[in-house]
Amino acid sequence: MSHSRNPMPGILPLTVRLLALWLVLGCVPTWTFAYQSREFKTFFREGEELLEAGKHKEALEKFREAFRLENKAQRYRLEGAIFANYLPRYKIALAYEPIDIIEAESWIKKSEEALEEEVIRRQRREAAKYHADKDRILKAAEDQREKLNTRYTLQLQKAESLLSQRKFDQARQAYEALVQLDPNRPDGQVGLGKVDNARQTYLRSLALDAKTAIVDRKFDQAAGIISQIEAADASFAEIPDLKQRLSAGRKAIETAAAAAQAELERKRREAAEAELARIERERKQREAANQTAGNTGQTTASNQTNAADRDRDPNRVREQEVAKQRADLRKALLNTLKPYRRGDPEKALRELQAIRLEGTTESGSYHWLKSLYLLGKHRHSADPDEALLDLARTEMGEVRRLLPNFAPDPAIYPRYVMDFFESVQN
Incomplete structure (x- = not known):
């Protein structure tokens, strides 16, 4: 009795073991796929319900999650013999349409590139809707792009105009x-x-x-x-330096101007005093000449009158009084120059007219200073009164009458004074 023997011992058990291992390992992706399939279907169905309800943002989130789990267009069984078309890119485009038409255009083009319409190619109604939606989105995106381009162009022109x-x-x-x-x-x-x-x-x-x-x-x-610089940019780094330079420049000019004015006033004061002294000398010379002529023919005896008789002589007393009056008048006239030197001719004029000493109105110096102050008041006035010039002209006429040979020194007086004097003389 012969026994049949296995020609390949151990082969069958090994085959069985490999088959079992393959079945175990092969089921893992199958189970995973089945789980993912159910999950993406849930997200997809919820997205369609939200899209139908007009809740595009919420629908977009669902469609994106479904797309993450399954990005291939397909028909999947809904229940029994009922199937639904899963076109993830197309649905995302529909959800984006009222939110961002340019992004919707991008997704509808991706749908076209992925041939998602092939899934519904034989379903005329759904295919027609797909192409109608696609054309609408593409047209709306193009219109939006043109509007954005026009808006962009206008905004660019505005920016460039503002810059210019x-x-x-x-x-x-x-x-x-x-x-x-x-x-x-x-x-x-x-x-x-x-x-x-x-x-x-x-x-x-x-x-x-x-x-x-x-x-x-x-x-x-x-x-x-x-x-202007501060208005354009108050933080510009050179502003403090510019302000410091401006302040220093103004201060330097003010200092120089003050020194020049002080020197000018000093020269004018000295010149006025010298002028008054010259006028006084001329007056004394005329009086001495007149006195010499009047004394011709007087007897020698009168010249030998003793000193006590001369002191008691009324004429001598009168001469002394006149000399004192003239000295007082000269001092009073010189005092009126102080406000004039300070640039206040109006005050100088008031002080001059307030002098009540004997012989004031017969003094050529008085009339000369009065004309000088009147001219200064006219020149310094913000609203010059032409009547002041008429008064000054009258006073200079008195100077000419009392002092026919009087001629002011051009090195002492301003040009406008010399011009006015010449106009009166002519």
């Missing part, structure tokens, strides 16, 4: 709006750089103009330029 007008802050805001309109176009970022460069160039140019004006002693012009 040197309205730098407004130009910057306009270019920032361009970046927000379309971050992918370079005009906005380039414009922001142009604003910064143009601002600095403009401010440096103004700063140079301000420095030039300060050097030329055009301080009001320099102050105006500095104000």
Whole structure:
């Protein structure tokens, strides 16, 4: 009795073991796929319900999650013999349509590239709807793109206009709006750089103009330029230096002007005093000449009158009184020059007219100073009164009458005084 033997011992058990291992390992992706299949169907069905209810943002979240789990278009069994078309990119495009038409356009094109319409190719109604939706989205996206392009162009023109007008802050805001309109176009970022460069160039140019004006002693012009710089950019680094230069320049001019004015007043004071002294000398010379002529023919005996008799002589007493009056008058006239030197001819005129000494109105010096003060008052007045010139002309006429040979020194008096004197003389 022969026994049949297995020609390949151990082969069958090994085959069985490999088959068992394959079945175990092969079931893992099958189970996973089955779980994912159920999950993406749930998200997809919920997304369609939300889309039908008009809740596009919520629907978009569901469709995106379904797409993450399964990105291939397909028909899946809903229940029994009922099937539904799963076109993930198409559904995402529909959800995006009222939210962002450009993004919806992107997804409808992806749907077209993925041939999602092939899933519903034989279903005329659904295929027609798919193509109608696709055409609508593409057309709406194109219209939106044209509107955005027009808006972008207008905004760019506005930004460039503001920049050309040197309205730098407004130009910057306009270019920032361009970046927000379309971050992918370079005009906005380039414009922001142009604003910064143009601002600095403009401010440096103004700063140079301000420095030039300060050097030329055009301080009001320099102050105006500095104000322009502050209006354009109050944080510009050169503003403190410009203000310091302006202040120093003004102070230097004021100091020099004060010194020059003091020197001029000193010279005028000395000249006026010398003029009064000259007039007084001429008067004394005339009186001495008249007295000499009057004394011709007097007897020798009268010349030998003793000193006590001369002191008791009424004429001698009168001469002394006249001399004292003249000295008092000269002192009073000189005192009126003080306010005139300080630049107040009106006060000098009041003090002059207040003099009540004997012989005042017969003094050529009195009438000369009065005409000088009247001219000064007219010249310093914000609203000059022409009547002052008539009064000054009258006073100079009195000077000519009392002192026919009087001629003011041009080195002492201002040009306008000399011109006026000459006009009266002529």
